[in-house]
Amino acid sequence: MAYSEKVIDHYSEPRNVGSLEKSDLNVGTGLVGAPECGDVMKLQIKVDPETKEIIDAKFKTFGCGSAIASSSLATEWVKGKSIDEAMSIQNTDIVEELSLPPVKIHCSVLAEDAIKAAISDYKSRNQD
């Protein structure tokens, strides 16, 4: 299978690999996928408590090159966005940006799920 240039770029130079402190109240963690499906994504966001803007994002992914690229791109996109803006990121945007073939669409779905899971984790821990 030939990969698009953007997938190769994100795979070779993934943005924002790493972990944020899980116990930090301003951090939301999303863990989606399953090892037996061949894809697990952990995506974390750090939210500014005042502005509600996502000021940092990190990921770790077990999965194919397209899964790594999708999650890398997702961290790039959520940074600097408000929680609401980040919620509106669609998997189809990721498919388009990375030129994912049909068999790899599930990777983009997982990345969207990871963003939503991280936000929902953040929200559940910050209910006033």
Place this chain on the structure above:
Amino acid sequence: MKLPIYLDYNATTPVDPRVVEAMMPFFTESFGNAASRNHAFGWEVEQVVEDARESIGNVIGAGGKEIVFTSGATESNNLAILGVADFYQKKGKHIITSPIEHKAVIDPCLALEQRGYEITFLNVDKDGCIDLKQLEESIREDTILVSLMAANNEIGTLNPLKEIGEITRAKGVLFHTDATQGVGKIPIDVDEMKIDLLSMTAHKLYGPKGMGALYVRRKKPRVRLSPIMFGGGHERGMRSGTLNVTGIVGFAKALELSVAEMASEAERLTGLRQRLYERLSAGLDYIFLNGHPTERLPNNLNLSFGYVEGESLMMGVSDLAVSSGSACTSASLEPSYVLRALGVGDDLAHSSIRFGMGRFTTVEEIDYTAEKMIVAVKRLREMSPLYEMVKEGVDLSTVQWASH
């Protein structure tokens, strides 16, 4: 050292230059149809084909008249299974095979199941070995065929052909073996192993693609087959179609070379396989061998690199040509059915890489491969949430995963 390095010899092999040389005259000068009985062009190639037939038969302890030429092992397997099933249907409609056979064996069996035949799939253990006792107990009055491969294409595990042959012969059941990966690599003798039908192909042993053969025993017992291709009645009616003379010549030459070099080559390849395995084991934790540790093809090493997905790993070693049992390499999104049948967890099946070494593999290439693999696995583990969790002491089997 030339890059990329080819380490997928279980998929196919380059044609040996000596084989190409032997084939050349039959494209242009001696181009006759071996079935042309009325002129010199036909006579000449007919003789060449018969000599090749004899020499191919000799390699497995058979006679030339027992060799039926086909387009490859897929056709040979189909002919053996469908042909026997049809011819012996009055005797019975029960066939025994295993779940880790090649699809070219499993799928004809499943097609027969649709037509009212009954298929028994034997159990395999974690190394890919069958249980001979279960085989013996599975043979019934209406069993007509046992089909078990010589060596597994993914994990390299060898079947005990001689022991299987003892059982099937004693029970009066035909024994077919798909020896695609075995011929030319491990000693095979159809009489000693009591094999009745044997599939082989040229392109796994430095011969041309599109060329195969089926050995069909002629004596004690005489095996009968219904054809699956009809036409001019070539190959004693078992396989119609103009003979692929260049392919046949190349096949014979390739086999001759493989057998001449088999013992020394097996030793050399086993050494390379061990070297690669030891280097990787020394450089990485959480690596798991798939297949039997010793009863395996000399040239096959199949490993799972825990917490790293196979396709992403292959992407990281783009100057190595290897293959993976990961689902992401196929459109089906299902990981290797062979590894699953062995009880390898789906997570580790997704993490598997098959290294296939061959005639042109060097020590230098193996060392380079080990080095590249270690770097790539380490890099991917740095970004693997699973590796991080395991290192933190999390038992992954207790995690509530959101399967998708």
